[in-house]
Amino acid sequence: MTTQDIVEKADIVAQKTEPSADPSPVCGDALWRLPVTVCRITDFLGPEVSRSLLDRVTAIGDGSLQPSTVRSSRDVDTRIRRSRTDHGFAAPELLSAIEAVREVVEHTLGLSCEGTVPRYGLNVHNDGDFYGPHQDCTHDFQPERVLTFVYYLNRTPRPFQGGDLRVYDISLPVTSDGAATWEGRTWRDYEPEHDSIVFFRPSAWHEVRPVTCASKRHEDSRFAINGWMTRLPAE
Structure with a gap:
């Protein structure tokens, strides 16, 4: 399948974050705000x-x-993150599909993955699991990561609630004493729809919202293959 075939069949949307439905009053104190672009493809x-x-x-x-x-x-710090991971899980069919749309994703997000290799694993969220706000890379943490991708799998109809990917705006809310606060941020949520994938820059602040799974069975979990295109270290 060519890149054009995938573009025609898939719902590829460059979605920018929008203010949350119930923003905190301190949002009015934000000095500046920049929406984060997310490239989302369904029926991937x-x-x-x-x-x-x-x-x-x-x-x-x-x-x-x-x-x-x-x-x-x-x-392991369950105050920040609670889930289970299989770092050895292999999904070559997913990597092939990502390569097929790489040019479109690069253009959408304004970056280049030239000279990168994929690093990924399987993450499993069940009842009560979550991952609080974090970045996948900073100047001093995993700076070789160029692109984040998250591919979702689950039974249909979805046997759990929650588990949305929340991507925060780049913003600088301040209080009267000049301290930045989380309460002033806005965001956009993306549902973990089966056979969908999202791409975004690893520097974006994001989180996995808490999952509720009444059965608590493994097969009813929120499954996600997530990883990064990473630059190889200079020789």
């Missing part, structure tokens, strides 16, 4: 391939999943 792999991939993730045993860690410390 198609029914057959996505179903096969979903069957593989639901068949994973507990032994392959480890508590998810936070940032470079590699520590």
Whole structure:
């Protein structure tokens, strides 16, 4: 399938964040605000391939999943993040599809992935799981990450609630003493729709909203293959 074929069949939308429905009063004190562009594609792999991939993730045993860690410390901190991860999960069909749309994504986000390689893993969120606001890269943390991607898998109808990806505006809300506050930020939420994928810059602040899964069964989890296109270190 060519890039043009995917562009024609998929819902590719460069979506900018919009103010939240109920912003805090301190939003009026924001000095500046810049929406973050997110490239979202639905029906990314198609029914057959996505179903096969979903069957593989639901068949994973507990032994392959480890508590998810936070940032470079590699520590488990359930105050910040609660989920399970399989770093060894392989999805070559997903990487092929990403490569097919790479040019479109690069153009949409205004970046280049030339000379990068993919690093990714499977993340599983079940009842009560979440990942608080964070960045995937900063000047001193994983600066080699150029592009973030998150591909969603789940049973339909969706057997859990919540789990939206929340992407925050770039903004500088301030209080009277000049301190930045989270309450003043605005955002846009993206539902974890089966067989959809989102791309955005790793420097964007984002979070996984809390998941509610009444059955608490593994197969009813919010599954996501997320990773980054990363630059190789200079030799």
